[in-house]
Amino acid sequence: MKVVKFGGSSLASGEQIRKVFDIVMADSERKIVVVSAPGKRYADDIKVTDLLIQCAEAFLEDKASKELEVELVLQRYQIITDELSLTSDIVNQIKRNLLAALNRDQTDRAQYIEAVKACGEDGLAQLVAAYFSFRGAKAHYVNPREAGLIVTSEPGNAQVLPESFAHLNRLKERPGIIIFPGFFGYSQSGEVFTFSRSGSDITGSILANAIQADLYENFTDVDAVYSVNPNFVEEPKEIKELTYREMRELSYAGFTVFHDEALIPAFRAGIPVQVKNTNNPQAPGTRIVSTRENANGPVVGIASDNGFCSLYMSKYLMNREVGFGRKVLNILEDLKITYEHVPSGIDDMSVVLRQDQLNPEVEQEILTRLKQELAVDEVKIEYDLALLMVVGEGMRRNVGTTARASKALADAEVNIEMINQGSSEVSMMFGVKVIEEKRAVKALYEEFFVRSEYITLR
Amino acid sequence: MKVVKFGGSSLASGEQIRKVFDIVMADSERKIVVVSAPGKRYADDIKVTDLLIQCAEAFLEDKASKELEVELVLQRYQIITDELSLTSDIVNQIKRNLLAALNRDQTDRAQYIEAVKACGEDGLAQLVAAYFSFRGAKAHYVNPREAGLIVTSEPGNAQVLPESFAHLNRLKERPGIIIFPGFFGYSQSGEVFTFSRSGSDITGSILANAIQADLYENFTDVDAVYSVNPNFVEEPKEIKELTYREMRELSYAGFTVFHDEALIPAFRAGIPVQVKNTNNPQAPGTRIVSTRENANGPVVGIASDNGFCSLYMSKYLMNREVGFGRKVLNILEDLKITYEHVPSGIDDMSVVLRQDQLNPEVEQEILTRLKQELAVDEVKIEYDLALLMVVGEGMRRNVGTTARASKALADAEVNIEMINQGSSEVSMMFGVKVIEEKRAVKALYEEFFVRSEYITLR
Structure with missing residues (x-):
């Protein structure tokens, strides 16, 4: 049924x-x-x-x-x-x-x-x-x-x-x-x-x-979920099968075929979802499942979204200060600001968030509170970042995926502002400047979907 | 004087x-x-x-x-x-x-x-x-x-x-x-x-x-600060000059020539520090300064330290939950546990910390509180991680550094468990399993200190 x-x-x-x-x-x-x-x-x-x-x-x-x-x-x-x-x-x-x-x-x-x-x-x-x-x-x-x-x-x-x-x-x-x-x-x-x-x-x-x-x-x-945004790459490959987790990671960064949370009830009951085209019902479409065989390399799709900014702060001996990071998140929570990622160094941390949550007033309040309450040495906001997600269940077990992705970006002369890898097992995130977003997405697509096929064919 | x-x-x-x-x-x-x-x-x-x-x-x-x-x-x-x-x-x-x-x-x-x-x-x-x-x-x-x-x-x-x-x-x-x-x-x-x-x-x-x-x-x-741990690499290159920031990042991950915080008073007064060998005073040693010319490529040193673990938790729709990350850090603070890094995905986050802070009792308390207070779907602790720091002031401006580092690790068949890049401008951090630490450090040293010189000489 x-x-x-x-x-x-x-x-x-x-x-x-x-x-x-x-x-x-x-x-x-x-x-x-x-x-x-x-x-x-x-x-x-x-x-x-x-x-x-x-x-x-x-x-x-x-x-x-x-x-x-x-x-x-x-x-x-x-x-x-x-x-x-x-x-x-x-x-x-x-x-x-x-x-x-x-x-x-x-x-x-x-x-x-x-x-x-x-x-x-x-x-x-x-x-x-x-x-x-x-x-x-x-x-x-x-x-x-x-x-x-x-x-x-x-x-x-x-x-x-x-x-x-x-x-x-x-x-x-x-x-x-x-x-x-x-x-x-x-x-x-x-x-x-x-x-x-x-x-x-x-x-x-x-x-x-x-x-x-x-x-x-x-x-x-559309015939299927594409492996990359068709506005960035001509005739991108279709995804035959992807897992709920992959779908969710892709949706997060701008995949708009449908909203991943709509799938929750089906997901909870383990029911597969088939995306198909009313105008071409013969096309196989894309199947979204709980688990899949990893047949086609580590990466299933590449997504990107922009409108992010990075709130950077540094303080000498920050990593000795118990509760520093928690206090930063508290201040943001007070201002009802949600964040996406928190890369950190020894004496510095950044909070990546959607920049539409800021305006000059809120920005001033954040900067003032960070200086007054946490005595940071330096604080600044870098606007107009894009986040790229490279998604695939096979990634965790594949030693070279990071190297391939970062080399592809380097070859395309894209500067990586940020990498977040290590928590999700099915995705890797790169932060780049918005003006480099399209070039970066194309470079990653070439690496994982075009070049790899070429290698296979030889 | x-x-x-x-x-x-x-x-x-x-x-x-x-x-x-x-x-x-x-x-x-x-x-x-x-x-x-x-x-x-x-x-x-x-x-x-x-x-x-x-x-x-x-x-x-x-x-x-x-x-x-x-x-x-x-x-x-x-x-x-x-x-x-x-x-x-x-x-x-x-x-x-x-x-x-x-x-x-x-x-x-x-x-x-x-x-x-x-x-x-x-x-x-x-x-x-x-x-x-x-x-x-x-x-x-x-x-x-x-x-x-x-x-x-x-x-x-x-x-x-x-x-x-x-x-x-x-x-x-x-x-x-x-x-x-x-x-x-x-x-x-x-x-x-x-x-x-x-x-x-x-x-x-x-x-x-x-x-x-x-x-x-x-x-x-010792004649100088070495670019890498001499226990991992034979006759490593000496560092001629490095900045306070580089020294601090290297010290964090196991460089023991001296404790970076000892330098704070000299650092505050902008006084250069010269590390020299009593047994070979003619050797030029290593100079630690406020700023330096970036003459020798992006990387000045590679350090590593082990004894870290990763506390992983996942929860469906975590990224919609305001205050989730802050609450996790609160629980750790209650238990007087300090952390190093917090990589995060959409529905998951990890907290990397020094594992000597845990014992079976504390571990049980963390797991119980995360389940009860934050209703996480899954939580687990992965022990025996090493953190590798690739350090250099020239890194930020150098497009290909990440690619070179991750490719070197991939070629050495080291699986990257975690990357933290984007906050510090002078370092890049990789997390690997302890059993792969030495191999990983050697691979990075080869890439940035041996191979690059070879290319220069040709």
Whole structure:
């Protein structure tokens, strides 16, 4: 039994929904279909979820444009309905639900927006179910409340409650295909609350766990997870298989195929995840598993992210001072600043953090407190660093990986500002200046994915 | 004006003291001579300081052997006196002083031992002054109390008090050569307190600062500071010049020529330090300075130390948890455990610390607290790590240093357990298993000192 999730771009038009139908029907194991809201049809298009937020805000502020905003949303569904040759019944039903959400009590603004936002997925699930029935499939829409998907009352960051899994497990026993809207659940008092970003991925992952699925298929618009950012390297290699840990390390540094935390429920139940392309379902895609054979060398992917800075401080005899590092972290915690890494020398330490947490005021406070409370000799902040992650389960056992990576960077004349290796067994981190990020990523890719293949072929 | 300090092996016999005389007289700038207690004459010999500690303990416990212990100490001075053809007056004087110390009040045991220990340097300074006079030099012994070397009342860890420098500055005006005992000063109430290890180095460094010496010469029994541990590499290269920062980083990881903190007073006054060999004063030795020209490649020395362990912990979503790292350091601080480095991944962190701080009980407490208070998913301790330091001021500006170091280690089949680079600008740290320490150090030495020269010569 499989749970299949389709992303917004896989559901943006009638043509796309036809592909979805074909994919689901091609495998009788595909039991639960999780749908997103209609996504972008072209680069400048607006996602339905964003239209709905605009709509909610227009109603909250009682703007003159509010009726027009409703029309914009409904038009998207109308176009799809027309493309699929469905009757207007489904659009009328979506309209009734949307107006009910828009006309509800506005006292709790956050709660109001939540209820409106959820209409995107909910409406499309109803539409998809209608289309599946129209095509003669035995399929029906299931509402998360009716199914028992109970979540915490955190707007935009709802967490699934444990009792949900037993409720959702019973979906297995329903006949036919279940079309389930992603992105939201209901609080114990029956109010809508949405998950964080990649919310439909979370719904799919929860359902896969609940029914103990054999596979969680995640359909998107790329053939596979790439081994490196396609903006940096042309036609990068696809990753056939990677582990949850590798996925998580890659996600941390900018891999955006999907948000790794969405996988937690599937991960906890040990359910493999298959990333596939709605527009090319024959492509094998990428499989995310608990453990894998290390067949293709030590490195599975290279990721990078920027917007980091390094807070450097030095003090003679720092390493003799008990509690120094702890006090530095305390000061940052007071200022609600989170950090990523803490490389240290004998008389100096650096704290690497995301620089969007700083502004001139906060920066001044950090510098002042470090000087006053810890009497540092020197303190400075270096901005615009990028962190590169070289990820692979095979790395720990491979003696030469560090040498290959650092030689590749040296040959590309990239100065390594920082190395963090030794805690994670599946990744190695290099810090470089942002202006060298792309060159550094390319050099590492060449080393581990191009040159190594060349050596193999000879 | 120069301050010249001689270590214990440079003063272990009459023959050695003749060398000291020749060295001091060869340069009229050599104004203050700081002497240690007589050191070892051969590998199994016992240092006078250790004989004095035995002696003090025998008196404290009123052992039958106590008179014999006194004889053992005085014999050492008698032999030197005979070798130098001095009269027995000086030994009688040393005996009177030693017995006065041994017969003093024993209420404060630590204070009692301090007073007895200091007799080693004090007696030898008197003996050396007598010999210099005997040879016709204008030289005299100066007692630290009379000179105004005032220290804190911390047995074995006395710290110089600021007023000392003005007192000691007046030594400049005294005629002739001053023979000054190293290792101890006097508290404000007039009691003897000794410095920590390398105590005579500290005395020399304080005096160099106080008289604003042009140079602080430190005579020992090696021609120079070596670029690597001579137990690991045969005939290693000598370092001609290194900076204070380089010296400190090398000292941290096992360089034992002298204890870097002994240099602080000279360092603060910007006084260069020259390490020289009493047995080969023609050899240029090693100069330690504030800044140096980077003439010989990025690396000046390679050091290593072992006895480290790594406390590893992992927890899913650790990097989202504000304060996690700080709480770990708090727990260690509660248990009075100091740490060296904290490499971290996304969901894991390691704390590298000296393993002699742990025992099964403490280890159990750490593991229990990390599990209970921080709910870590996994925690384990890996013992027997060595830390390797590759040190050099030129490193930061040199793109390929990391690559060369890690490739050298890979070629020697050394697995790098950990890299810490990015905070210190003058060092790079690698963690390896202790069993691979020697092989790793040799590989790095070959890379930076042997192979690079070969390339230059071609």
